[in-house]
Amino acid sequence: MKSALIIRHVPHEGVAGYRDPIEAAGYQVDRIDVCDPDFSSCDLVRPDLVIMMGGPMGVYEHHTHPWIPCQLRRLARRLEADRPTLGVCFGAQMVAAALGARVYPGGAKEVGFHPVKVHARDTPLRHVEGVPVLHWHGDTFDLPPGAELLASSHVYPHQAFRRGRNLLALQFHGEMGEDPRFDAWIEQGPDDLAAAGHTPCAIRAAHDEHGPRAVAASRAMIAEWLSGLD
Structure with missing residues (x-):
């Protein structure tokens, strides 16, 4: 079987809804946390x-x-080799930085469910067109050299990009909408919610309303992207 390695930066932010299309595409999924003692020696090019x-x-x-600069160096080697890579939120920002782009604090907290504007409808992003998906971030990034912008939101212009067929970076959280770990997001992010003008009850209600559709659309997006890898 093909190997897939999930890099987890905090325990409550896992692959969630993306696991199904990854496994359906024939990948054996493994995971490593950045706090794992073995992470510093983990080969990020091989998977x-x-x-x-x-x-x-x-x-x-x-x-x-x-661990961030160490991970960036190893990620840059993987991207130079054009190995299939998916970055989500902080992962997308790491991809942007590894490609030489600036990552920096934005002017607002983008938290909540709302759609992104898809710029290229002949890409896997077409599946999430018009679908409210979860956003939860305050940092943003410049578009890396040679990257194609795929989507924007009304808060931040850089929501998704790709480089060739093997690299996809998503600022939004299309994987979240059915995972019980969302409770941990709410518990650990009260300041983010308040800064974005939300309450825990409101974000939970939005999750229950939009989550299943967001995950279904995002699974279709990931499945299509995986089917087109070189």
């Missing part, structure tokens, strides 16, 4: 697919999280 998930940290917080 057939690498999925880098989200986290509350900033790509620029090297002093607080010394």
Whole structure:
């Protein structure tokens, strides 16, 4: 079987709804946390697919999280080799940084369910056109050199990009909408919710209303992307 490695930056941000299409595409899924002692020596080039998930940290917080520059160096080698890679939220920001783009604090917290504007409807992003998906971030990034912008939101212009067929970066959380770990997001992010003008009850209601449709659309997106890998 093909190998897929999930890089998890915090325990409550896993692959969630993306696991089904990854396994359906014939991948044997493994996972490693950045706090794992083996992570510093983990070969990020070797797996057939690498999925880098989200986290509350900033790509620029090297002093607080010394594993970040190490991970960026190894990620850059993988991207140079054009190995299939998916980045989600913080993972997408790491991809942007590894490609030489600037990652920085944005002017607003983007938290909640709302759709993205898809710029290229002949791409896998067409599946999420008009579908409210979860956003939960405050950082943003410049579009990396050679990357194609795929989607924007009314808050931040850079919501998704690709480079060739093997790299997809998603700022939004299409994987979340049915995973019980969303409770941990609410518990650990009260300041983010307040900054975006939401309450825990409101975000939970939005999750219950929009989550299943968001996950279904996003699974179709990931399945199509995986089917087109070189």
